[in-house]
Amino acid sequence: MSVKEITCKTALHYHDRAFATNWDLNIYRGCGHRCIYCFAQYSHKYLDTDHFFDDIFVKTNISDALDSDFIKQSWSDDLVNVCGVTDAYQPLEKEYVLMPKVIETFIRRRNGMIITTKSTLLLRDIDLLEELNKVARVEVRVSASAIDESIRERIEPFSSSTVDRLQMLSRLNDRGIYTGVLMMPIIPYLTDNVENLAAIFKLSKENGAKSIIPQTLHLRGNTKQVFFTYVQKLFPKLLEKIKPLYRGSYVDKDYQENFRQKIWSLRKKYDFYNEVCERNNFRKQTSLW
Numbered sequence: 565m566s567v568k569e570i571t572c573k574t575a576l577h578y579h580d581r582a583f584a585t586n587w588d589l590n591i592y593r594g595c596g597h598r599c600i601y602c603f604a605q606y607s608h609k610y611l612d613t614d615h616f617f618d619d620i621f622v623k624t625n626i627s628d629a630l631d632s633d634f635i636k637q638s639w640s641d642d643l644v645n646v647c648g649v650t651d652a653y654q655p656l657e658k659e660y661v662l663m664p665k666v667i668e669t670f671i672r673r674r675n676g677m678i679i680t681t682k683s684t685l686l687l688r689d690i691d692l693l694e695e696l697n698k699v700a701r702v703e704v705r706v707s708a709s710a711i712d713e714s715i716r717e718r719i720e721p722f723s724s725s726t727v728d729r730l731q732m733l734s735r736l737n738d739r740g741i742y743t744g745v746l747m748m749p750i751i752p753y754l755t756d757n758v759e760n761l762a763a764i765f766k767l768s769k770e771n772g773a774k775s776i777i778p779q780t781l782h783l784r785g786n787t788k789q790v791f792f793t794y795v796q797k798l799f800p801k802l803l804e805k806i807k808p809l810y811r812g813s814y815v816d817k818d819y820q821e822n823f824r825q826k827i828w829s830l831r832k833k834y835d836f837y838n839e840v841c842e843r844n845n846f847r848k849q850t851s852l853w
């Protein structure tokens with residue numbers, strides 16, 4: 565793997581996707597979790613390399629750039645999605661230790677953040693997150709798609725185990741921090757069985773998650789080719805079943821409807837409905853399920 569240190573002029577980036585917030589902050593470009601379905605690979609097309617997992621760029625001045633963004637008159641105290649594209653707690657963060665300074669900057673400026681991660685490394689910074697939560701909103705979401713370690717190790721090889729991620733939520737809840745689960749991406753015929761989905765629901769509930777948002781796999785842009793190449797290598801029998809479901813970027817409509825019904829049965833079984841969120845855009849997302 566090659567690591568290149570870079571400096572950035574701004575830390576905060578606006579986008580129109582509006583998944584909870586319009587502002588992203590990403591410390592790293594590229595990601596060492598190496599998820600075979602990674603949706604963020606497109607972001608490397610602006611760089612000199614196509615190797616999203618192997619050529620990783622580190623924004624070493626990220627907390628200074630963030631501080632400058634926060635003091636601009638135009639900044640309006642919006643929530644910021646840390647990890648909007650790449651995971652801030654990916655393996656390189658153990659070495660670079662950039663998140664503590666980023667969180668300290670949020671504390672100083674009393675600005676809220678959302679973190680989505682696949683790593684329990686986040687617990688290293690739990691005291692700082694608790695401090696931030698006293699002066700601004702903090703939300704931590706873990707993504708979870710496979711409870712079975714033999715599958716998780718193949719699809720997300722350098723992430724924490726899904727069980728460890730979900731158990732991390734109870735530690736955060738004990739500190740008063742809002743937690744939720746992004747049950748995604750669910751891969752047809754691999755992680756969509758009721759046993760797996762039910763285990764994620766059960767552990768999410770037991771560990772105090774306030775919401776669970778499921779989503780099937782999307783295969784946009786070059787993600788589709790990369791994903792199918794991995795499937796061919798890792799789960800050869802799956803390829804012929806899954807390919808017909810993805811004529812475009814999204815899963816087949818009948819499959820999706822069937823999946824939606826499975827989720828509704830689990831919501832009833834576990835009495836787990838997402839709490840109403842005060843932000844309209846998020847309510848829109850959750851009302852689908």
Ligand code: SF4
Pocket residue numbers: 595596597598599601602603604649650651654682
């Ligand atoms: S954690 Fe996210 S950004 Fe990193 S490889 Fe996995 S899907 Fe991609």
